[in-house]
Amino acid sequence: MFERFSRFQKILIPLISVVLGLIVGAIIMLVSGFNPIQGYAALLKGSLGESFYIGETIRQITPYIFAGLAVAFAFRTGLFNIGVEGQLLVGWVASVWVGLAFDLPKIIHLPMAILAGALAGALWAFIPGILKARLRVHEVIVTIMMNYIALHFCNYLIRFVISDEQNTTDRVPESASLKSPFFETLTEFSTMHYGIFLALAAVIIYYIILERTTTGFELRSVGFNQNASEYAGMNVNRNIVLSMLISGAFAGLGGAMEGLGTFGYGFIHGAFSGVGFDGIAVALLGGNVALGIVFAAALFGILKQGALIMPLESGVPTELVEIVIAIIIFFVASSYIIAYLLQRLKKGAK
């Protein structure tokens, strides 16, 4: 994954991985007695076939973009943030909490609730960041553990602090809601909300921070080579913490999208939503670059949304898409072998 590939290979390898993933999916459908063409047709119909489905797909893409940006941002600084799931969850709860606790005009209330999500996510990511910077504790394990602490902590908050021993909180008032009557009428009352604009804005911010600012240069430089960066006078520890903060803020924003837009409330999670883990797939497939993340998030949004219709239309269980995503991750992660085979193929052609 960390080997250097040519520009052409950087685009080709994700494409090949997606195709391989879909082929494996087709084989699994065939073996278990389904018609793969029917299955994939149902998937396409369920994600893009009607305006309602398109609305739902875009709604699904929104948190994927945020989760992908969060994972990718840390990646570029050489950090692996598996904690997006937990950061997303605390962002979700924080935004709903602020949404419920205050009574303000929308122009103040909504930004405040969204920022609360970002802040909570950043705070949750700060812990692994500072532990890595100060004590060299590996961030992968800490972020995994933080996920579960977030899960139990948020469930506690929802049950005993925000609500009165209920399984869900109240709905956030209109003044803190991302719900969009315009999109709803446009897409036959799907749950599509204004969050997609924020997601696209976040992509641009991601690009600007990383590629167009000195801070971004330092962050990437630390990702390439810590020793060289240190030698060049950069503060490696500061950059590690900063990277985790920004990454966590993206994740927290993704949670705010769910809390203020998709659902409009918080609820007790028995297990993770999976958006944060899917974010790893989005970042990897998107090559950790802004545009790539948009495409990857769109692909996974289409797959996930379309999967919901597959059982009805073709009898194929929804989980087929999980398998396809896993295979795609597997091949992107094993890009070394794909690049190697491509090279052999080229040589063979000559």
Place this chain on the structure above:
Amino acid sequence: MSFLTALDILVQSMLLASAPLIFTALGGVFSERSGVVNIGLEGLMVIGAFSAVVFNITFASSLGDATPWVSLLVAMAVGGVFSLIHAVASISFRADHVVSGVAINFLALGLGVYLVKDWYGAGQTPQIPESFSYYRIPFLYDIPVIGPIFFDNFITSYIAIFVAIIAWYVLFKTPFGLRLRSVGEHPLAADTMGINVYKMRYTAVIISGVLGGLGGGVYALTISQIFSAGTITGQGFIALAAVIFGKWHPLGAMGAAMFFGLAQSLAIIGSSFPLLADVPNWVLLAAPYALTILALAGFIGRADAPKAIGTPYIKGKR
């Protein structure tokens, strides 16, 4: 409630909850000691639970009392085969170990639930017909007071402790164990001494698959009794935490797994204990994870990972 009854309940639920964690954590110790990070423990448990349950349901009528035992063997075999994916990706294809582990987790859950829906037409399997039950260890059970508390539990819990001791012996007292550890500390040096790094790592990952599958199978046959998407939710990651909290040592991992099992069961039954009634539930549920972070940060003794962990070994490259 008398002290003895309380102790009885506590010990029983601790041993019950920790057995799957012990097996899986031991698997993690093998893999990580050889230098391969295994985030996929969760997925290995999922696939183990899935295969144990499906086998149990399918063959209970023909195998009778032996069903749970054979189910566990099947879970081990399937776990071992499944872990090959992680081995191929992270050892041969030089994939990032963490990413490959994430893929394993996705794949196991996706495949398991997909097949359950395809075969049983529902999101979960029926209840297993043949499960493990309490087992009284002969003679030891007859010891007054402590007998009924410590020697009347699921047999799988005793096996878990036994396997942990074997794992310790294998890793620290045999040439095989020394080689396995050396590959995780300094693969180049090990290679120079004629140890086949790839073979050792493959073996270690397969062992982790076998033990992870066993852990999942034990969980399914003693605790959940069914398989669904919600059967294994985080146990694999607790096991991973136990590996680290136990400082990558088999007996340490066993102790940590027991401790975490205790925390888990206290979260469920804690309210019946006067001392614990005031502790919020989430604190007990989150305790294993928080303690692991503290251990890693060096607040509870230093936890040092094997030196070469997470780095693919490329022959001829220094």
